Amino acid sequence: MQPSQDSDAVIEVDDLVMRFGKQTVLAGLDLKVRRGETLVVMGGSGCGKSTLLRLMIGSLQPTQGAIRLFGQDIGRTSEQELDGVRRRFGILFQSGALYQSMSIADNVALPMRELTDLPDDLIQLQVKMKLEAVGLREHADKFPAQISGGMKKRAGLARALALDPEIIFYDEPSAGLDPVTSAEIDQLILTLTKKLGVTSVVVTHEMDSAFTIADRMVMLDKGRCLKIAPRQDYERIRNATREEAAMLSEDDRIVRQFIRGDAYGPITDRRTLTSYADDLMGLLAPLPASPSITPTR
16 A cells, blocks of 8 residues: 655556456546545546546446555555545545435435444435435435436535535536526535535536536547646637647647537547448458359350
């Protein structure tokens, strides 16, 4: 187990490589997440965002490299030590991941009942406080099927807060929500981060949300990190004139196309590098020299 090299970093990723068979999903990734900041991880589908999140929470083991949470290498800790680390962070899953047979209150109470020795009356008090923090206290007795998608996200966030975590991981918190509800979730993340002082790692491809909540932003592309920078740097790339954009590096032009949602640019250009006709013809077997059916007369 290696000690943390940066006293301000609660998460350190060093030379991270993740392969599934012959496919390399992450290739030598390095980054640090500072205490109290909101780091947004973004990139196109298949770029490695969700894999990175799963590695950070210890549900996957890296092929190479190390991930340290609170100075502990989670790839080299015992299960008991890893359980201790996991109690220090919460997770908001993309779907909310609520138990359908349990009320919202019972969903929030579950981590406290399973992982603490708190008496039930104190747990009930804590549940009310967590639900009040996300605006759901009056809906405590409802079941997941009785509430909207946005309310499910907020209920999932209340459960993520159950053990007063130091880090909260968000997996696509705005996915599938209408613009107003998405904006409400963004403001909730900002409010909770400010009030509780938690560190937030947010995986998203929703640019409005990313630019609203981020302190720093990370852009992944084909398993590599293109850019780690404060939000203001990304804003400058997004708002650059056409003449200024022409002077950007290749990586920054990829970043620019993605965050602007432009239909044309280096991302789409590389999709056309392989000839479609040649690709199709390469699948065809050579034609027989003689007819495949011999005439009878």
